[in-house]
Amino acid sequence: MSAPLLQTSGLTIRFGGVTAVDQVDFTLREAELRCLIGPNGAGKSTFFKLLTGQLPPTEGHVHLRGQDISGARPHEIARQGVGIKTQVPNVFNALSVQENLWIAARHKHTPTFATELTDKILTQLRLTGIANKEVGQLAHGQRQWVEIGTVLAGEPELILLDEPAAGMTHEEVERTAELILEINKSRALIVVEHDMQFIKMIARTVTVLHQGAVLIEDDVARVLEDARVRDVYLGKGLAA
Amino acid sequence: MQILTGMKGALIGSVIAAAAIIAAPFYVDLFQIMQLTVFAAMAVLALSLGFIWGYGGILCFGQTSFFGLGAYAYAVSAINFGDSTPAILLAILVPVVFAALLGYFMIYGGISDVYLGVITLTVSLILFNLVNSTAGDFYKIGEARLGGFNGIPGVPTFNLPGNPGYILTPEQAWMVTGIALILVYLGLRVLIASSFGRIIIAIRENETRAALLGYDPRIYKLITFMIGGAIAGFAGALYVNWGAFVSPTIFALGLSAQIIIWVIIGGRGTLIGPVIGCLLLQWMVTEIGAQQALDANFILGAILIIFVLLVPKGIAPTLRDLALSRLGRGETAPPEARVKVKT
Amino acid sequence: MDLAIIVGLDVISGIASLVLISAGLAVIFGMMKIINLAHGEFLMLGAYATVLSVSAGVNIWFAMLVIAPVFVGLVGVIVERCLIQFLYGRLVDTMLATWGLSLVIVGATTMIFGNTIVGVSSPLGGFQVGAYQSSLYTPFLALMAVFLMTAVFGVMRYTRAGLIARAVMQNPEMAATLGVNPARVYMATFGAGAAMSGLAGGLLAPVAGVVPTMGAAYIAKAFITVVGGGTSLLWGLISASGLFGFINQIAAFLTTPVFGEVILFIAAVVLIRLLPTGIAGRFFKGRL
Numbered sequence: 037m038s039a040p041l042l043q044t045s046g047l048t049i050r051f052g053g054v055t056a057v058d059q060v061d062f063t064l065r066e067a068e069l070r071c072l073i074g075p076n077g078a079g080k081s082t083f084f085k086l087l088t089g090q091l092p093p094t095e096g097h098v099h100l101r102g103q104d105i106s107g108a109r110p111h112e113i114a115r116q117g118v119g120i121k122t123q124v125p126n127v128f129n130a131l132s133v134q135e136n137l138w139i140a141a142r143h144k145h146t147p148t149f150a151t152e153l154t155d156k157i158l159t160q161l162r163l164t165g166i167a168n169k170e171v172g173q174l175a176h177g178q179r180q181w182v183e184i185g186t187v188l189a190g191e192p193e194l195i196l197l198d199e200p201a202a203g204m205t206h207e208e209v210e211r212t213a214e215l216i217l218e219i220n221k222s223r224a225l226i227v228v229e230h231d232m233q234f235i236k237m238i239a240r241t242v243t244v245l246h247q248g249a250v251l252i253e254d255d256v257a258r259v260l261e262d263a264r265v266r267d268v269y270l271g272k273g274l275a276a
Numbered sequence: 277m278q279i280l281t282g283m284k285g286a287l288i289g290s291v292i293a294a295a296a297i298i299a300a301p302f303y304v305d306l307f308q309i310m311q312l313t314v315f316a317a318m319a320v321l322a323l324s325l326g327f328i329w330g331y332g333g334i335l336c337f338g339q340t341s342f343f344g345l346g347a348y349a350y351a352v353s354a355i356n357f358g359d360s361t362p363a364i365l366l367a368i369l370v371p372v373v374f375a376a377l378l379g380y381f382m383i384y385g386g387i388s389d390v391y392l393g394v395i396t397l398t399v400s401l402i403l404f405n406l407v408n409s410t411a412g413d414f415y416k417i418g419e420a421r422l423g424g425f426n427g428i429p430g431v432p433t434f435n436l437p438g439n440p441g442y443i444l445t446p447e448q449a450w451m452v453t454g455i456a457l458i459l460v461y462l463g464l465r466v467l468i469a470s471s472f473g474r475i476i477i478a479i480r481e482n483e484t485r486a487a488l489l490g491y492d493p494r495i496y497k498l499i500t501f502m503i504g505g506a507i508a509g510f511a512g513a514l515y516v517n518w519g520a521f522v523s524p525t526i527f528a529l530g531l532s533a534q535i536i537i538w539v540i541i542g543g544r545g546t547l548i549g550p551v552i553g554c555l556l557l558q559w560m561v562t563e564i565g566a567q568q569a570l571d572a573n574f575i576l577g578a579i580l581i582i583f584v585l586l587v588p589k590g591i592a593p594t595l596r597d598l599a600l601s602r603l604g605r606g607e608t609a610p611p612e613a614r615v616k617v618k619t
Numbered sequence: 620m621d622l623a624i625i626v627g628l629d630v631i632s633g634i635a636s637l638v639l640i641s642a643g644l645a646v647i648f649g650m651m652k653i654i655n656l657a658h659g660e661f662l663m664l665g666a667y668a669t670v671l672s673v674s675a676g677v678n679i680w681f682a683m684l685v686i687a688p689v690f691v692g693l694v695g696v697i698v699e700r701c702l703i704q705f706l707y708g709r710l711v712d713t714m715l716a717t718w719g720l721s722l723v724i725v726g727a728t729t730m731i732f733g734n735t736i737v738g739v740s741s742p743l744g745g746f747q748v749g750a751y752q753s754s755l756y757t758p759f760l761a762l763m764a765v766f767l768m769t770a771v772f773g774v775m776r777y778t779r780a781g782l783i784a785r786a787v788m789q790n791p792e793m794a795a796t797l798g799v800n801p802a803r804v805y806m807a808t809f810g811a812g813a814a815m816s817g818l819a820g821g822l823l824a825p826v827a828g829v830v831p832t833m834g835a836a837y838i839a840k841a842f843i844t845v846v847g848g849g850t851s852l853l854w855g856l857i858s859a860s861g862l863f864g865f866i867n868q869i870a871a872f873l874t875t876p877v878f879g880e881v882i883l884f885i886a887a888v889v890l891i892r893l894l895p896t897g898i899a900g901r902f903f904k905g906r907l
């Protein structure tokens with residue numbers, strides 16, 4: 037059997053006294069869609085930062101298709117085919133929507149092809165109408181879409197989405213869910229989300245993080261019924 | 277498309293400017309031609325910082341280092357070779373190598389803007405002290421004595437390429453300098469419109485995002501820094517050609533400050549802005565020097581403070597924003613007009 | 620042997636003068652994360668205050684140790700109120716504004732006093748080490764550096780002002796929620812930093828040529844020291860001064876003072892490549 041798409045072993049990071057990610061063993065198959073949930077401060081965003089090289093692990097390893105990428109720099113990991121939409125929007129504010137996507141597409145493609153790819157994604161995400169608007173002037177929800185578009189334009193094989201539905205209207209949330217399922221036809225995704233309705237729309241397997249460690253990993257229905265998961269979320273007002 | 281229309285405007289403007297440059301000697305006297313020549317050489321220097329700061333987001337407080345190294349490299353090699361063509365090439369090469377070394381340590385060290393500004397400024401201060409201390413026979417490169425505080429007089433000026441016997445007249449030197457300014461300007465416009473240009477602007481806007489898309493910000497920044505060094509070094513050669521003389525004051529703190537002021541008042545994120553800022557300030561400093569009532573440093577400092585406080589974007593972007601808001605266009609301005617005032 | 624003593628004295632005096640000429644810059648950098656580009660001019664103003672007071676008949680010790688720091692400290696407070704406070708949160712713009720200020724001060728001083736060198740004679744005599752002659756002023760400067768560092772340590776560690784300053788250094792937002800007014804802290808910081816620069820300028824007056832542009836001669840070393848030290852204001856300053864003062868003096872002894880400075884700079888750049896946040900960022904994180 038070939039190596040899994042992504043595998044972490046004993047992945048750990050400490051900030052002073054805080055262990056934000058604690059001995060995480062995590063495996064993702066090719067073209068799998070995984071949801072990652074957990075209360076605020078559980079370490080989900082930090083886990084993503086370890087996967088993308090924004091933070092170096094204190095201990096443990098990350099393997100991408102069997103290759104050790106722990107401690108590699110963000111651009112090296114991106115070139116291996118990992119794309120991320122971060123929790124806090126990370127876009128090129130002074131550039132237009134079109135230019136944001138084009139920069140992403142240009143990394144792999146010629147300028148002409150990058151323009152074509154950009155147009156295609158703009159249409160897919162229904163952003164054509166605001167293609168020439170400066171991203172810094174858009175509303176939060178729209179900036180989220182721009183960032184998702186930017187990630188798609190980079191054509192990664194593994195996509196990490198950190199709270200993609202935050203700040204979106206109900207209708208936008210549904211479209212995001214559809215889009216994720218669409219993307220998943222050809223690529224693997226890990227989606228971090230708080231909105232349980234959203235999770236129910238897309239999830240098959242769910243991993244729950246709590247205080248940096250994996251609490252449970254199972255089929256979505258069983259996870260949402262699990263007493264420990266309810267305990268963890270209780271009092272956070274997020275129980276399903 | 278916007279880029280192309282912008283380029284058309286720049287091309288038309290450049291042709292007109294080139295015509296004016298060639299015509300100038302027929303209309304103004306030699307003294308003014310000399311004056312214009314040094315203004316144009318300085319404007320090339322202004323473009324170098326306007327490019328790396330305004331587009332690359334690299335805060336270099338010591339752009340004089342590359343200017344001065346270019347000037348000294350030109351002077352030393354022109355004296356040794358007796359031919360300006362290889363000297364001009366060395367005036368570009370030496371600062372580029374220096375920028376590569378210095379830039380490597382700073383950019384790959386991952387230091388902050390504040391540190392980068394201070395370190396580049398420190399480099400220029402140290403080069404000033406270093407070159408100042410090169411008096412005496414010991415400091416000789418080939419035929420050229422560095423001369424310490426007194427500098428190097430009698431540097432051969434530009435000759436026709438391949439014909440060292442044919443020295444350009446002051447009018448011809450003016451045309452060469454003016455046309456060089458236009459070519460550097462157009463070259464940078466093309467560079468900014470290219471993929472490389474788009475990418476360095478993106479990195480200036482959000483380095484993390486660029487890295488997460490697979491671009492290594494460090495190498496792009498280093499190349500930008502080196503291009504800035506090359507242009508500043510070339511400006512140094514143009515400057516020595518103007519005066520046939522170079523001294524350590526070329527590295528002095530006052531000039532470092534002036535370059536920054538040109539770019540600030542002209543506007544970061546434009547190319548024409550720094551050129552305008554440079555010409556305005558050069559003219560003003562000459563006027564102050566002539567009437568001697570006020571100290572030039574005092575005025576320069578006051579201008580810098582006033583612009584930082586009241587017009588932080590600079591003249592060109594502010595005017596363009598005004599014009600755009602008059603027109604009431606909702607579209608984004610061309611990238612030249614967009615400035616992120618770095619904090 | 621005598622030579623070794625003299626070189627040793629040189630190293631001590633090199634370290635002490637780095638501490639003195641960098642302290643004001645380090646305080647402002649440690650607290651506000653900006654480099655004050657008018658630092659050299661604050662030194663110069665301290666030197667002028669001393670020279671002018673002495674020529675007006677004031678005792679030189681009083682002029683150096685009291686008038687210079689108080690005067691430049693006041694200048695610092697005024698500058699903070701009239702200029703710096705409008706630029707909070709804009710680090711680069713703040714630095715540019717202080718650069719403008721530095722030009723304004725040089726220009727104004729030149730217009731008032733002219734571009735001529737003034738000075739005062741050293742209040743201390745010399746002493747003999749074997750065949751070598753040295754000035755008593757050198758050990759005095761070393762004492763002053765020790766005294767200054769002890770004073771900074773004492774204030775930061777044991778007074779309420781120091782407690783507030785440490786809180787703001789660690790986390791300005793958090794300090795604000797505790798009822799500390801960061802604006803006032805920054806004003807006090809800038810004033811205190813300026814006063815230290817004024818003191819250093821005063822102490823330099825007897826051993827330097829006092830001219831409006833004298834600041835430029837010192838800022839390169841001060842910048843290197845502070846950048847190399849990092850934002851921890853006491854240990855960063857002391858460790859960087861120690862390391863760089865040693866390298867500089869030894870290199871200057873073996874070559875020339877100018878090459879000593881070049882070697883110092885190269886050492887600092889290599890250090891920055893290895894430790895981008897300075898010595899303190901690596902070894903004294905979160906300490907004073």
Ligand SMILES: Nc1ncnc2c1ncn2[C@@H]1O[C@H](COP(=O)(O)OP(=O)(O)O)[C@@H](O)[C@H]1O
Pocket residue numbers: 051054055056074075076077078079080081082083
């Ligand atoms: N750079 C950092 N320094 C110190 N602590 C951090 C840092 N980044 C995250 N943390 C801590 O790590 C924990 C996990 O944070 P995060 O990954 O953002 O959680 P989540 O995304 O699950 O809400 C939190 O306790 C947070 O305070």
Ligand SMILES: [Mg+2]
Pocket residue numbers: 080081082123
């Ligand atoms: Mg998070």
